Amino acid sequence: GAVVSQHPSRVICKSxxxxxxxxxxxxxxxxxxxxxxxxxxxSLMLMATSNEGSKATYEQGVEKDKFLINHASLTLSTLxxxxxxxxxxxxxxxxxxxGRENNEQFFGPGTRLTVL
Amino acid sequence: xxxxxxxTEMTATEGAIVQIxxxxxxxxxxxxxxxxxxxxxxxxxLSYNVLDGLEEKGRFSSFLSRSKGYSYLLLxxxxxxxxxxxxxxxxxxxxxxxxxxxxKLIIKP
Numbered sequence: 088g089a090v091v092s093q094h095p096s097r098v099i100c101k102s103x104x105x106x107x108x109x110x111x112x113x114x115x116x117x118x119x120x121x122x123x124x125x126x127x128x129x130s131l132m133l134m135a136t137s138n139e140g141s142k143a144t145y146e147q148g149v150e151k152d153k154f155l156i157n158h159a160s161l162t163l164s165t166l167x168x169x170x171x172x173x174x175x176x177x178x179x180x181x182x183x184x185x186g187r188e189n190n191e192q193f194f195g196p197g198t199r200l201t202v203l
Numbered sequence: 204x205x206x207x208x209x210x211t212e213m214t215a216t217e218g219a220i221v222q223i224x225x226x227x228x229x230x231x232x233x234x235x236x237x238x239x240x241x242x243x244x245x246x247x248x249l250s251y252n253v254l255d256g257l258e259e260k261g262r263f264s265s266f267l268s269r270s271k272g273y274s275y276l277l278l279x280x281x282x283x284x285x286x287x288x289x290x291x292x293x294x295x296x297x298x299x300x301x302x303x304x305x306x307k308l309i310i311k312p
């Protein structure tokens with residue numbers, strides 16, 4: 088149990104376009120989902136915490152208008168990278184907690200975004 | 204500030220034992236996690252420690268000392284498939300994970 092899916096797994100887009108990434112908890116309800124970004128050989132960087140039915144909480148330095156997060160239901164959160172630029176190319180990973188006592192977060196498989 | 208330190212890279216031999224250390228400083232503490240991450244993939248959960256002591260799970264064990272702000276991940280009977288990055292993460296008082304940069308483990312035959 089506790090499976091998280093992400094779609095798409097890879098996306099290549101032109102500079103200036105917008106890209107939407109979906110994160111779904113398949114067999115549990117997640118009131119909170121997390122969006123991370125990872126640069127090559129670097130640690131995971133938390134971008135924002137997505138709460139169902141309310142606005143996301145963004146980390147310092149993350150542009151809210153550029154990285155739009157919507158948590159429409161207990162099983163779906165979306166991250167939209169607006170007006171993407173080459174520097175937005177990265178590995179984006181979502182995670183969700185299943186409310187277990189060990190506070191474990193379950194990660195999606197990640198989305199590799201390449202902006203040309 | 205909040206900080207996680209772990210070695211950047213380690214090399215070990217197939218069949219041997221390796222210990223990956225992690226020290227942490229966080230605002231409050233709600234547990235220490237270890238994740239395994241293969242290149243190009245998302246992290247997968249290995250262990251969670253919130254009390255002092257050793258937690259054993261098959262070939263992998265994890266140790267925590269809260270007073271020292273220290274944890275280690277012990278991998279026994281190393282296999283080539285264990286070549287990966289191992290991420291240490293501490294959960295602070297706001298239940299937010301503070302991540303280390305990861306330790307790249309290279310297994311040699």
